[in-house]
Amino acid sequence: MFKKILIANRGEIALRVIRTCKEMGIKTVAVYSKADEESLHVKFADEAVCIGPAPSSESYLKMSNIIAAAEITNADAIHPGYGFLSENAKFSRICDEHNIKFIGASPEMIERMGDKANAKSTMIAAGVPCVPGSEGVIPDFKTCLKVAKETGYPVMLKASAGGGGKGMRAVWKEEDLQDAWESARQESKAAFGNDDMYMEKLIEEPxxxxxxxxxxxxxxxxxxxxxxxxxxxxxxxxxxxxxxxxxxxxxxxxxxxxxxxxxxxxxxxxxxxxxxxxxxxxxxxxxxxxxxxxxxxxxxxxxxxxxxxxxxxxxxxxxxxxxxxxxxxxxxxxxxxxxxxxxxxxxxxxxxxxxxxxxxxxxxxxxxxxxxxxxxxxxxxxxxxxxxxxxxxxxxxxxxxxxxxxxxxxxxxxxxxxxxxxxxxxxxxxxxxxxxxxxxxxxxxxxxxxx
The missing domain is CATH 3.30.470.20 (ATP-grasp fold, B domain)
Structure with a gap:
């Protein structure tokens, strides 16, 4: 069993993990941004390390700072909670490289299931019911038009790297498809740095x-x-x-x-x-x-x-x-x-x-x-x-x-x-x-x- 777990998160989920660790007899390390200095997870952990200023990009998403905090406190595992780096394959891989156990999915698993188009094709192979639509990423608008006709309207365009509703467009008729295709790709590119799209049948009253x-x-x-x-x-x-x-x-x-x-x-x-x-x-x-x-x-x-x-x-x-x-x-x-x-x-x-x-x-x-x-x-x-x-x-x-x-x-x-x-x-x-x-x-x- 782990001797010390660093919680790479903040707020209620960091406190939630700390409580279970204490019950299991495992020492805890909180990390915090300067904006979170007075948060309860900082007060309740056995140790606490400031990992940067308020912006997430300079603190809770700063992998090098979190790994450094784990190394200086001799933490042998990192719990990422949800959000932030919890589904980041690169971070999971870096933890492995530093002999720190990432309490979550393997880098390969995160990559496989994090890409929604790839996840869907994997589930089809596993025999799990999937929404009708494209079999993977749609390469161009001509293919998009073809898939929409085969699937039948209404359809839902989705960003392959998406989440939180970004890069999603419901399309009810063919004449609206091109505008939806272009705007969804632009939004996805801005949000995720990736404009790959796939398509599913829009399930009504789901x-x-x-x-x-x-x-x-x-x-x-x-x-x-x-x-x-x-x-x-x-x-x-x-x-x-x-x-x-x-x-x-x-x-x-x-x-x-x-x-x-x-x-x-x-x-x-x-x-x-x-x-x-x-x-x-x-x-x-x-x-x-x-x-x-x-x-x-x-x-x-x-x-x-x-x-x-x-x-x-x-x-x-x-x-x-x-x-x-x-x-x-x-x-x-x-x-x-x-x-x-x-x-x-x-x-x-x-x-x-x-x-x-x-x-x-x-x-x-x-x-x-x-x-x-x-x-x-x-x-x-x-x-x-x-x-x-x-x-x-x-x-x-x-x-x-x-x-x-x-x-x-x-x-x-x-x-x-x-x-x-x-x-x-x-x-x-x-x-x-x-x-x-x-x-x-x-x-x-x-x-x-x-x-």
């Missing part, structure tokens, strides 16, 4: 449902059931739940089997997710694979009583998994609390938190790195907390979330707490009747005058 998997160095994998991530804004998840209200026992078994087949086909090592689009007829199609821990992993932990970070560390240390598949026996919901103004197009709201009252009680979990007096820097992702409620039924989990949101007080900045409170009363959400288009049609009520 659910975004992912399967949590874990694989070990012996090539065995298991699944830990599903998470429904369909409530999204601009392809960014807002809330997640497990089990999915759309799921049936038959669909869960079929999707779980497909996810395990995908992981074992590529001999995947570590925690990851196989992401699917599920249409209104409950046909499911492979979308992508995330070769890292997910933001929403706590809800899976809650419904099966399982520490995914601990499992990541165990697998990285060469300990085999049990091979058992897990099914949820409770219901859990996660609300992502962002420092954003939901009444003003979710505009970021960095600044100093003057008051914070955390909710509590049975079945309430709060993962956060903020506190009263903490200043949220403008340099990073706006998520400041994850509020998770768990209960015997979905109805009870929603009721518990309403109560917890009512208790959750953050003053000094704007947050998405009011958005989530309204969401929990929305009749379609309460009925479990939502798709990835949910946020396209819903407008929040005006804020209530608290005076």
């Amino acid at each position: 659910r975004h449902i992912e399967i949590q998997i874990v694989g070990d160095s012996n090539g065995r994998a298991c699944h830990l059931s599903e998470r429904d991530c369909s409530v999204q804004r601009r392809h960014q998840k807002l809330t997640e739940e497990t089990p999915s209200p759309f799921m049936t026992d038959e669909l869960r078994e079929a999707m779980g089997t497909a996810a395990v087949k995908a992981a074992e086909y590529i001999k995947y090592e570590g925690a990851g997710t196989v992401e699917f689009l599920v249409d209104k007829h409950r046909n499911f199609y492979f979308m992508e694979m995330n070769t890292r821990i997910q933001v929403e992993h706590p809800i899976t932990e809650q419904v099966i009583d399982f520490d995914l970070i601990r499992e990541q560390i165990m697998v990285a240390a060469g300990i085999p998994i049990s091979g058992k598949n897990y099914l949820p026996n409770l219901h859990s919901i996660e609300c992502r609390i962002n420092a954003e103004d939901p009444y003003n197009d979710f505009r970021p709201s960095p600044g100093r938190i003057t008051t914070l009252h955390a909710p509590g009680g049975h079945g309430v979990r709060l993962d956060t790195h903020v506190y009263a007096g903490y200043s949220i820097p403008p340099n990073y992702d706006s998520m400041i907390a994850k509020l998770i409620t768990t209960a015997q039924t979905r109805e009870e989990a929603i009721s518990k979330m309403k109560r917890a949101l009512d208790e959750f007080v953050i003053e000094g900045i704007k947050t998405t707490i009011p958005f989530h409170r309204q969401l929990m009363d929305h009749p379609d959400y309460v009925a479990g009747n939502y798709t990835t288009a949910f946020m396209d049609t819903w407008k929040m009520n005006d804020p209530v005058d608290e005076e």
